[in-house]
Amino acid sequence: MTSPEMRKRELSRLVVKLRTIADLSPTAEQALLALPLRLKVFEENADIVSQGDEPSECALVVDGFACRYKVLGEGQRQIMSFHSSGDIPDLQSLHLRVMDHSLLALTPATIAFLPHGPLLALTREHPDIAAAFWRDTLIDAAVFREWLAGVGRRSARQRIAHLICELYTRMRAVGLTDGSSFELPVTQAELGDALGLSSVHVNRVMQELRRDDLIVSRGRHIAIGEWERLQAAGDFDPEYLHLREQRAA
Amino acid sequence: MKLSFEPALVASGEDGEGRLVYRGDYLVAVLVRLSAAHEAEAGGWFLEKGFGPLDGPNPPTFAGLDEARAWIAAQLAHHFDGKYWP
Numbered sequence: 001m002t003s004p005e006m007r008k009r010e011l012s013r014l015v016v017k018l019r020t021i022a023d024l025s026p027t028a029e030q031a032l033l034a035l036p037l038r039l040k041v042f043e044e045n046a047d048i049v050s051q052g053d054e055p056s057e058c059a060l061v062v063d064g065f066a067c068r069y070k071v072l073g074e075g076q077r078q079i080m081s082f083h084s085s086g087d088i089p090d091l092q093s094l095h096l097r098v099m100d101h102s103l104l105a106l107t108p109a110t111i112a113f114l115p116h117g118p119l120l121a122l123t124r125e126h127p128d129i130a131a132a133f134w135r136d137t138l139i140d141a142a143v144f145r146e147w148l149a150g151v152g153r154r155s156a157r158q159r160i161a162h163l164i165c166e167l168y169t170r171m172r173a174v175g176l177t178d179g180s181s182f183e184l185p186v187t188q189a190e191l192g193d194a195l196g197l198s199s200v201h202v203n204r205v206m207q208e209l210r211r212d213d214l215i216v217s218r219g220r221h222i223a224i225g226e227w228e229r230l231q232a233a234g235d236f237d238p239e240y241l242h243l244r245e246q247r248a249a
Numbered sequence: 250m251k252l253s254f255e256p257a258l259v260a261s262g263e264d265g266e267g268r269l270v271y272r273g274d275y276l277v278a279v280l281v282r283l284s285a286a287h288e289a290e291a292g293g294w295f296l297e298k299g300f301g302p303l304d305g306p307n308p309p310t311f312a313g314l315d316e317a318r319a320w321i322a323a324q325l326a327h328h329f330d331g332k333y334w335p
Contacts, residue, residue, distance in 0.1 A: 196306060200287065
């Protein structure tokens with residue numbers, strides 16, 4: 001276990017995230033900051049939690065980039081969501097005993113494991129925390145609906161533009177963007193696994209978006225070129241993210 | 250049955266070079282050559298479109314046409330059940 005000051009630093013990421021989607025009383029925030037936790041650093045491509053596990057803690061992403069995924073027959077992988085600092089991607093394990101998918105570190109990642117017992121006690125003592133977690137879970141489902149619509153019915157260009165818009169909007173809300181740019185530390189193959197596209201198609205569309213001045217990208221660094229046009233290209237409407245504040249870029 | 254590879258220009262955003270792959274009279278696949286934009290895979294061949302048993306969510310890339318031919322032949326042999334052609 002870490003010192004209270006250390007815990008506050010790690011847990012403040014969670015508070016920043018929850019503030020973007022819910023109202024928290026000062027008392028509730030103090031209670032969140034006092035949660036016990038266990039820190040662990042994961043290497044790139046290491047499972048944080050695996051399908052079939054029965055976790056007794058939830059994984060809060062402190063630093064790094066993670067994804068939820070499933071492995072299908074013939075070794076094919078579907079990535080189902082991306083997560084950055086402040087997210088608890090396996091919050092569901094608080095109420096669902098067995099993991100029905102895995103959580104992977106896409107970059108070296110620092111994870112704060114929050115034991116279920118104190119977390120459950122917190123939700124019982126602070127209805128606004130319970131409501132914030134519930135809201136987070138509902139937004140999670142809204143994001144899945146949006147991804148389902150995309151994988152089923154959007155073109156490769158729309159899917160990629162949409163994902164860039166989504167990640168930029170989410171990361172901007174928690175202060176992880178730098179002006180109009182952000183780090184997207186995923187390979188084209190990983191983008192393909194998330195969007196149901198071959199890496200050839202991902203590469204073609206990324207070139208196209210660059211050529212059309214919708215994005216400027218160098219390695220893992222992406223800068224938004226023309227935000228309005230990128231949103232239009234991705235058929236992106238941020239409503240489904242249900243952020244409390246949606247400022248223009 | 251013999252596979253034949255017929256040169257064709259394909260409008261898929263690459264340099265255009267492509268092959269229509271036939272099994273007898275039946276078109277079973279369209280291959281395109283990957284442009285320099287694909288870096289490590291540049292010059293390789295991508296299964297732009299597979300028909301019938303070659304259709305799927307994870308189209309492969311091949312280093313050369315011989316490799317593509319071997320894969321296509323193996324897939325067709327594996328899946329052949331008289332459903333896609335007489």
